[in-house]
Amino acid sequence: MGKAVIAGNWKMNGVGAAAEQLACDVRDGAWSLRDRAEIIICPPATVLTRIAKAMEGGPVMVGGQDCHAKVEGAHTGDISAEMLKDAGATHVIVGHSERRTDHGETNAIVEAKARMAMNWGLRPILCIGETLAQREKGRAREIVQDQVFNSIPHEFEEAGGIVAYEPVWAIGTGKTASVEEIAEMHHYIRWLLGNRQMGAVPILYGGSVKPAIAASILAIPEVGGALVGGASLVASDFLAIAAAAPVPAA
Ligand code: PGA
16 A cells, blocks of 8 residues: 555634644644655635645645535535635545535535546545444445445546545544454455455545554554544644554555
């Protein structure tokens, strides 16, 4: 496997100079981690342009948190893939469970969003993962399979697409899936992606990733990095997670 992808999802946090400072602190620490991690931060859209400008020429890439499935038009409050590109983004998160839940995004919508992102040359970070109720009913694999088959567009691998497995019950709860649970699901997702001729797509783990547990998660076979929420709001924590990634074999 190549370098770990360490992506920070700031969610609805970050304004003005403080947001820029957080990004700059991440950038300053990221120079020395270039051998092991590809670092991406996804700030709110209102500070994206400002942060993308500040990150220019540095080791940190910038992504959006969502984009619309349509090119443009009458969609009040929404953000298009072209707007993110114009603001300086290289990546965009699509299908995050908070979007799937809060905004009723189906697999078909997520697939259309990812396709639109790819059309504009953005690399989608496409989130999948089961809820606690689904896991308790023994349906975790079935849900994940449905998401892999129906929310990931064709040519995702060629477009530099990234998958993030985030069990919904582990997001923002402080509950991390066990190493065994992560290993088992990542192995399964790798197999599903192989079935779709997308065998080389990186699969990130997300859900309460913190510095203390990062090394054990990032060492799991088929874990290609982490999508980090809460801990990405503290530069030293986020950098410690990236520093826990194993250096890829030459
Ligand atoms: P968390 O969020 O690290 O705060 O659990 C992860 C995510 O939602 O991407």
